[in-house]
Amino acid sequence: MYGDLALQLVTASHRSTLSTTPQLPLPKYALPLILSICLETRQLGQSITSAAETHGQVSLSQDRSLVCNLTVQHLAARRNKRCLLAYLQTRIGGMKERYWDAGGGLAYLLTQPSKQNVNPDADAPDLRSALSPQELDFLRGYNSLMLDYKSDFLDVLDLTASIDKPPGELMVDVRVLKDAGEVVLEGGERIEFRKGERFRLARSGVERLIIQGFLEEV
Amino acid sequence: MSFFDDDDDDPLSPCSHRTGEASSSRQREPSLTSNTSFMDRLRSTSTVSSPPPLGQGQGQVHGHGRRRNEEDDIDRSRASASIFDESSISGYGYSGLDESINGERGIDDERMEGSELGLDVDLDLDLDMEELDDVKKLGKIWTRERGTVELGNWEGDLIDGIFDKLEQQQKMVNTLRSDPQTSEEEHFKLMLVQTEMERVKYLVRSYVRTRLHKIEKFTYHITLTPEIHHLLSGAELSHAKRYTELLHTHFQHSVLDSLPVWLRKMDDAYGDGLSMVTKPNRNVPVLIYCRKDCGEITLEGGERAALARGTTHLVKFKLVDRWISLGWAEVL
Numbered sequence: 001m002y003g004d005l006a007l008q009l010v011t012a013s014h015r016s017t018l019s020t021t022p023q024l025p026l027p028k029y030a031l032p033l034i035l036s037i038c039l040e041t042r043q044l045g046q047s048i049t050s051a052a053e054t055h056g057q058v059s060l061s062q063d064r065s066l067v068c069n070l071t072v073q074h075l076a077a078r079r080n081k082r083c084l085l086a087y088l089q090t091r092i093g094g095m096k097e098r099y100w101d102a103g104g105g106l107a108y109l110l111t112q113p114s115k116q117n118v119n120p121d122a123d124a125p126d127l128r129s130a131l132s133p134q135e136l137d138f139l140r141g142y143n144s145l146m147l148d149y150k151s152d153f154l155d156v157l158d159l160t161a162s163i164d165k166p167p168g169e170l171m172v173d174v175r176v177l178k179d180a181g182e183v184v185l186e187g188g189e190r191i192e193f194r195k196g197e198r199f200r201l202a203r204s205g206v207e208r209l210i211i212q213g214f215l216e217e218v
Numbered sequence: 219m220s221f222f223d224d225d226d227d228d229p230l231s232p233c234s235h236r237t238g239e240a241s242s243s244r245q246r247e248p249s250l251t252s253n254t255s256f257m258d259r260l261r262s263t264s265t266v267s268s269p270p271p272l273g274q275g276q277g278q279v280h281g282h283g284r285r286r287n288e289e290d291d292i293d294r295s296r297a298s299a300s301i302f303d304e305s306s307i308s309g310y311g312y313s314g315l316d317e318s319i320n321g322e323r324g325i326d327d328e329r330m331e332g333s334e335l336g337l338d339v340d341l342d343l344d345l346d347m348e349e350l351d352d353v354k355k356l357g358k359i360w361t362r363e364r365g366t367v368e369l370g371n372w373e374g375d376l377i378d379g380i381f382d383k384l385e386q387q388q389k390m391v392n393t394l395r396s397d398p399q400t401s402e403e404e405h406f407k408l409m410l411v412q413t414e415m416e417r418v419k420y421l422v423r424s425y426v427r428t429r430l431h432k433i434e435k436f437t438y439h440i441t442l443t444p445e446i447h448h449l450l451s452g453a454e455l456s457h458a459k460r461y462t463e464l465l466h467t468h469f470q471h472s473v474l475d476s477l478p479v480w481l482r483k484m485d486d487a488y489g490d491g492l493s494m495v496t497k498p499n500r501n502v503p504v505l506i507y508c509r510k511d512c513g514e515i516t517l518e519g520g521e522r523a524a525l526a527r528g529t530t531h532l533v534k535f536k537l538v539d540r541w542i543s544l545g546w547a548e549v550l
Contacts, residue, residue: 034473035476038476039476040478041481045478045480045481046478077481078481080477081473081477081481085473085494088468088472092465092468121536134471135472137467137468138465141464141467141468143459145457149453149454152424157384158423159427161423167420168233170413
């Protein structure tokens with residue numbers, strides 16, 4: 001029936017919290033479903049146009065079954081569009097949330113492997129393969145927008161740093177989880193991060209490394 | 219409430235342990251004079267040749283301003299104490315207010331009647347927005363931005379001022395840190411100053427990002443309504459426009475291009491009158507505190523309610539938006 005596929009798409013996306021919970025892997029872009037919905041909508045559109053053309057203006061005001069038929073098809077087409085956009089919008093929300101959680105690190109976000117133990121039969125190994133090419137373009141565009149916007153503030157503060165909780169302490173104890181090589185911190189000090197070592201550093205300087213999983217707070 | 223109200227005794231408040239730090243630092247310093255000279259040194263490193271006004275100093279070194287407060291409580295004869303005294307009074311006024319609100323927080327679905335407010339709050343009422351220091355102001359606009367559904371006015375001047383001060387403060391801290399004469403105790407105080415700076419930065423960050431979130435949520439509405447463009451800063455406006463374009467391109471490429479031509483618009487209204495353009499829902503309730511007498515409002519049921527000065531209400535946003543924008547009512 002008209003709209004069945006769209007309903008399937010929307011309920012799936014609505015029921016699943018995967019796309020809006022940043023800790024879980026984003027479900028793969030439902031390309032086959034979307035294509036068939038687009039096809040259905042195009043067919044509906046064609047059938048509406050041809051019906052209106054063959055019957056003409058006169059019968060449209062008299063033939064009630066034709067009017068009814070056209071109305072149903074019209075509504076189904078509109079509904080399909082709405083469902084498609086709702087699906088995309090939900091995913092955009094999820095993508096942006098993940099983007100902010102990763103502290104605006106796009107390259108890191110895209111290559112980070114999703115946690116296998118959460119969902120063993122996840123159909124996408126990392127975020128990049130879960131996105132459609134268009135979504136990837138969107139995320140890149142969004143990234144450059146954000147870079148532009150935050151460049152105004154960058155000499156004083158980093159806009160993409162975490163706002164989960166107000167900072168309480170200046171310093172933070174960290175343990176190195178992955179080799180990060182030599183890193184130059186804000187004050188100009190250079191530190192060689194090797195796995196297993198512990199440091200006490202200014203939080204603002206190493207926050208990004210904590211988010212990206214190089215360091216762990218002790 | 220601004221979490222820079224350091225006099226707040228609430229144990230859940232994020233700054234409660236900071237207050238503890240401050241008081242412990244006070245115990246560690248036996249004489250008053252050592253602290254004063256430290257303040258003088260902190261100021262003398264400023265690039266401004268003339269001594270900066272007290273209010274500015276307080277905005278820059280909030281942590282110090284607070285310690286000064288506590289000392290002024292001990293030694294009230296100091297001539298320069300007046301401005302710090304005022305802010306300390308306002309701080310106490312707020313903590314009093316907080317308690318009375320917490321007591322009354324049984325929320326009625328349409329409106330909450332005002333609370334019995336103590337004497338100390340009256341002092342606060344007479345304090346206008348202009349008399350507050352920058353950090354307090356920032357706290358207020360931050361709460362307002364987070365508490366309302368509509369976009370507030372961009373406080374560009376305030377943010378610029380705070381940025382300037384943060385930068386100056388950073389310079390001073392750097393100079394003093396590299397100065398070998400700085401004692402152990404002063405290093406400890408510098409740490410407090412730096413922590414305070416991080417907290418101010420957090421506020422700015424949260425404020426800017428709250429606005430960005432709203433802008434992105436209502437991006438079509440904003441780009442289509444030139445009347446509200448004055449609320450946004452230049453950068454925000456261009457962000458809104460470019461974001462709209464980006465979103466549009468994304469939708470276009472993903473699905474709209476494969477739909478029939480008459481279904482490709484983005485600003486349609488559906489058959490049931492629902493528009494595709496998301497607008498702020500002005501029926502969302504806000505919790506407000508009346509700083510001034512706001513007259514009467516008519517509620518949905520035709521009932522009238524007086525918004526008297528010093529009372530707290532929970533009302534729909536659209537009923538009180540003009541008082542909020544005037545600053546007569548404060549969002550909590």
